[in-house]
Each structure stands twice: as structure tokens, then as C-alpha cells.
Amino acid sequence: MRKVIVIGGGTMGLDIAQVFARSGYEVVVRDINDAIIQASQSRLIKGLDKLVAKGKMDEAAKADLLGRMSFTTDLNQAADADLVVEAALEDLELKKSIFAELDAICKPETILASNTSSISITAIASATKRPEKFIGMHFFNPATVMKLVEVIRGAHTSDETCAVITELARAIGKEPVEVNEAPGFVVNKILIPLINEGIDLFYTGVASAEGVDTAMRLGANHPMGPLALGDLVGLDVCLAIMDTIYQETGDPKYRASLLLRKMVRAGKLGRKTGIGFYDYR
Numbered sequence: 001m002r003k004v005i006v007i008g009g010g011t012m013g014l015d016i017a018q019v020f021a022r023s024g025y026e027v028v029v030r031d032i033n034d035a036i037i038q039a040s041q042s043r044l045i046k047g048l049d050k051l052v053a054k055g056k057m058d059e060a061a062k063a064d065l066l067g068r069m070s071f072t073t074d075l076n077q078a079a080d081a082d083l084v085v086e087a088a089l090e091d092l093e094l095k096k097s098i099f100a101e102l103d104a105i106c107k108p109e110t111i112l113a114s115n116t117s118s119i120s121i122t123a124i125a126s127a128t129k130r131p132e133k134f135i136g137m138h139f140f141n142p143a144t145v146m147k148l149v150e151v152i153r154g155a156h157t158s159d160e161t162c163a164v165i166t167e168l169a170r171a172i173g174k175e176p177v178e179v180n181e182a183p184g185f186v187v188n189k190i191l192i193p194l195i196n197e198g199i200d201l202f203y204t205g206v207a208s209a210e211g212v213d214t215a216m217r218l219g220a221n222h223p224m225g226p227l228a229l230g231d232l233v234g235l236d237v238c239l240a241i242m243d244t245i246y247q248e249t250g251d252p253k254y255r256a257s258l259l260l261r262k263m264v265r266a267g268k269l270g271r272k273t274g275i276g277f278y279d280y281r
């Protein structure tokens, strides 16, 4: 594999692109308009400048990395890609329409991977004529730092596709764990309901937002409290995951907190909008 196209230059797409570029791959990031691409590029430069200032990267390595990354709105740039990693919004219909287009554009041997947090790989793959080459490659936020990649098999994913992606995850410095398709897979089935529970404790007045977070940091040794983590993940993403797990299982224990839904409706999505449970402005 040489060229990777990442669909979506948001929270995850930009970091996933950096992970591949860091390992020597040529990476194209595709998003929907120039303003979003410009915002994505400035976040990239700001992040790399921080690493340079910390002495963790020199200017030559930064230039090298940037030389392997490009940005586009043109999906046709996927035509010669060896791998697609899709990190657009957590919405089945959107993902299906993106992959239907990509299936027509990409070479027959190209592997199509989705970074979905919770949606059925089989359902997304049904939009393509190559479900055996379709797989979940699930990175964790922040993808430049977190070691895990869940490698998720859909009903038709071939052993070969699974082996290639598992090996690739190792080649880019990650630890792969193979997971069978299930709503939320492994980590999010446990972690997102935990965030949701933290939000409900705050909503029902059991403790302040800071109180819930401090309790989980100091009482359970979590690196961040559940509300701060919800803000990092994006509250829209958390809600989409809760709704998928709830719809697929029908189990009321996965019902989204009313406060989580209210925050999303109000556009308070966490770090990416500057405000969530905390103010980042």
C-alpha cells in the first residue's frame, strides 16, 4: 500500500491522516468544502507547531510529514488510492452514499474501511459491490496518541482483508484487536454508556460536572472524567453511538441522557464547537 485517502478532515480524519503520513504513506484528506479544509489545515499546522515547540519534532520532519499530506474536495482523487479510511459523520445513509460513490471510483483491489464508532459494517458495505473488501478500522481519539485499532469484520469481510488491515495497523504503530460486528463493538459498548451515565449524574444533580469528572479521575484512575471525555469525543458522536446501540439492542439501559440530546440540539458539541460541558473558547 502506498496511497491512502481519508474521507473527512474532522476530529478523527485529520489525526488518522497524520498517523498514516507519519509512517511514510501518501495521504489525501477529502472534505466537502474549502472552508472546512482550511480549518482542518490550520489545526494540523497548529498541532505540529506544538510538537516542534515541545522538541518532539524538528522542522525537517514537519516539512516531510506535510509533504506527504494533501487536501481536496474532489472524491475522484480516490481513483489510485490503495486504501480508503472513511471518517465522515456517524450516519448510516451518509456513509452508504459515500461508499457507493467510492466503489465506482476506486480500483477493484482497493480496500474500503470505515472508522464508524457503532454502525453495522455489513449495512455500510451493502452500498458497495465489494463487501469482502469492506472492513471497520476503528481508531480512538486522539488517534495520533491512542494505541488501539479495532479491526471489525462485517458478515462478508474476507480473511485476507482482515489480515491486511491487521498487519497495516501494526505497520502504523497501533495494536489491532479483531472484533466481530456488534453495535458499539467492544470499547464503545462500554465507554459511551459510561459517559452517558456521567452526564445523567450531573443532570439529576448528584454532583457538579467537575465533581463527576474529579470523582472518576481520582476514584477510578481514568485519565479524564466522563464529561470531559464526552467533550473530546464530540457530544453529537456520543449521541449517535447511544442511539445506535439503543436501536439495535432495544435495551432501555442504553437510552441516551435527555441532557445529552438537549446539548446536541443546542449545538453544544464539546471541543469542536468551543463549548460543551466545559468552555474551550
Ligand code: CAA
Residues within 6 Å of the ligand: 018, 047, 048, 051, 054, 056, 116, 117, 139, 140, 141, 142, 144, 145, 146, 187, 188, 191, 223, 224, 229, 233, 237
Ligand atoms: N502526533 C504525535 N504525538 C502527539 C500528537 C501528534 N499529533 N499530539 C499529541 N501528541 C503526544 C504529546 O506530545 C504527548 O506526549 P508526551 O506525553 O510524551 O509529552 C502525548 O501525545 C499526550 O498528549 P498531551 O500531553 O497533549 O495529553 P495528556 O498527557 O494530557 O493526555 C489524552 C491526553 C491522551 C487525551 C489522555 O487524557 C487520555 O488518554 N484521555 C482518554 C482518551 C480516551 O479515552 N479516548 C477514547 C475516546 S472513545 C473513542 O475514541 C472511540 C469512539 O468511537 C468515540
Ligand code: NAD
Residues within 6 Å of the ligand: 007, 008, 009, 010, 011, 012, 013, 030, 031, 032, 036, 086, 087, 088, 089, 090, 091, 094, 098, 115, 116, 117, 118, 138, 139, 140, 141, 232, 233, 234, 237, 272
Ligand atoms: P467530525 O464532525 O469532527 O468530522 C466529520 C467530518 O466529515 C467533517 O469535517 C465533515 O465536514 C466531514 N464530512 C461530512 N460529509 C462528508 C463527505 N460526504 N465527504 C467527506 N467529508 C465529509 O466527526 P469525527 O468526530 O471526526 O467523527 C468521524 C467518524 O469517526 C464518525 O463516524 C465517528 O463516529 C467516528 N469516530 C469518532 C471518534 C471521536 O472520538 N470523535 C472516535 C472514533 C471514531
